[in-house]
């Protein structure tokens with residue numbers, strides 16, 4: 001495993017398991033397989049409706065709590081709930097604290113929600129704070145108002161959409177970028193790109209492993225999602241080879257090919273209006 005140092009000196013394992021679109025049973029099985037394969041970092045969210053399952057996998061792993069970096073996200077419909085939003089998230093996970101707490105979407109009263117997260121941070125319920133899907137102007141708005149600046153920003157990021165502008169903007173703050181959709185949400189075309197096929201052959205790795213290595217060499221955190229125990233193990237086995245500067249430059253040329261997700265204003269307002277009962281999960 002390799003680690004990133006967040007701006008508040010918290011050590012974050014550079015790769016972890018993503019659990020988006022997993023049922024509770026799938027998330028529990030995937031997190032169990034990941035922890036058995038040596039993962040030290042699991043990502044979930046209120047909206048994935050699998051926080052309880054992730055908590056069960058952590059509890060039954062027998063691994064010491066401080067050896068697992070747990071990340072979750074508050075959904076916009078709970079931004080107004082204040083401290084209760086954090087406390088119910090912790091209760092579902094069965095944890096006293098999380099390592100990373102993230103505002104999931106830039107809609108609703110996210111500034112008040114940021115203050116809620118700062119309170120949780122000061123109370124020791126959270127070790128670091130992040131933003132998800134926030135465009136640069138809204139990140140700037142949070143930084144301007146914050147007492148605790150975001151230690152992490154998570155956004156769609158992969159070789160087809162490399163987030164160069166955001167990287168340059170965040171650099172002075174020491175804010176880490178975490179890539180969601182690090183493998184292009186499983187887009188076979190991405191893995192079949194000639195450069196990845198060639199480098200996979202050269203290093204005796206899969207194309208997915210080469211892509212994940214590219215991310216981590218860029219200093220980006222990755223949370224690939226997988227329900228397949230073989231893929232889960234492979235995705236952590238990326239630290240015994242290094243791409244050359246020339247190979248990194250070749251991959252850089254794929255930037256701008258494709259962005260898979262872009263929420264418009266109506267979608268964002270829809271997120272705010274959706275009020276799932278997060279406690280109603282297995």
Ligand SMILES: NC(=O)c1ccc[n+]([C@@H]2O[C@H](COP(=O)([O-])OP(=O)(O)OC[C@H]3O[C@@H](n4cnc5c(N)ncnc54)[C@H](OP(=O)(O)O)[C@@H]3O)[C@@H](O)[C@H]2O)c1
Nearest residue numbers: 018019020180181182183184185186208224225226227231
């Ligand atoms: N903050 C946000 O708004 C946001 C949005 C989306 C996602 N996320 C987070 O980011 C995580 C990753 O996103 P994602 O899971 O949607 O996409 P992804 O990690 O880019 O891709 C997942 C897909 O890749 C396949 N895969 C994984 N490892 C592989 C390997 N070694 N070889 C070949 N195929 C492989 C998986 O299939 P198998 O199951 O068959 O392995 C799955 O279909 C999520 O789980 C979630 O935690 C956050």
